[in-house]
Amino acid sequence: MAKVRTQDLIDKFQLELVSGEEGVGRPISTSDLSRPGLEMAGYFAYYPKERVQILGKTEISFFHKLEQSERVNRMNRLCTDATPAIIVTRDMEVPDELIEASENAAVPVLKSDQKTTRLSSRLTNFLESKLAPSTAIHGVLVDIYGVGVLIIGKSGVGKSETALELVKRGHRLVSDDCVEITQEDQDTLIGSSPPLIEHLLEIRGLGIINVMTLFGAGAVRNHKRITLVINLELWDQSKQYDRLGLDEEKMKILDTELTKLTVPVRPGRNLAVIIEVAAMNFRLKRMGLNAAEQFTSKLAHAIDDGENDDI
Known part of the structure; x- marks a missing residue:
């Protein structure tokens, strides 16, 4: 059509x-x-x-x-x-x-x-x-400190609950469950909510809630540019997760590649705080401040100094 x-x-x-x-x-x-x-x-x-x-x-x-x-x-x-x-x-x-x-x-x-x-x-x-080319992805889109974060993962992993906690912490919900994505430019992806589920969150055991009614108009927005993808997955003890943050994984949506972080989910982890920090750290990296690279550089210098002292 x-x-x-x-x-x-x-x-x-x-x-x-x-x-x-x-x-x-x-x-x-x-x-x-x-x-x-x-x-x-x-x-x-x-x-x-x-x-x-x-x-x-x-x-x-x-x-x-x-x-x-x-x-x-x-x-x-x-x-x-x-x-x-x-x-x-x-x-x-x-x-x-x-x-x-x-x-x-x-x-x-x-x-x-x-x-x-x-x-x-x-x-x-x-x-x-x-x-513009468009697609739809199963996930949650939240505006965190100006960073459009797309939270993906298998059903039941806790995406909507995490989004609810982020909204309580002052961030803004764009869409829950289904995110409609439009590629408005070569490297620009805009995410929005289908009209039927706009401003709604589905919380298992609680049902559907209206975020704008509960938290006010400042807790939602109609659309947001997506710049970061967070993949939530259940903790796998046999899997090796990135400890330093040097390995940058990518996810391609339409014709645009986005930075993707995989966050393991296990009891006791505060996912909302982790994702909030991930968004802030992503902003710092875009500003040229990479804590992982700085640590690696200092470590390399310390090792070199140690070897020179032995000689």
């Missing part, structure tokens, strides 16, 4: 539908826009017909200098069966040749009173947001 259709642009940006009403349900498959200047001059070899076409003052003024037969030809070639919409900006008069061609090909022609550059920018941002 198409994520965005021409009708969505009409509703979002209050565009006036001039002609081609039959095509308002056409899907929009790309966030790229086109200003068909070369096409107005007759060069259609690389015409990106699948994009939304923007006609500004430059294109319309050039169009009016063409001969009548050229005008008809250009507009007929602009209106294809794959063109989702043609938008005329600055509240300019839509050429009759475009109206006729759009009616024949069922291509919606829309009109806006905004400047071309401004409208293009807003359209691009909207389409990139709507058409």
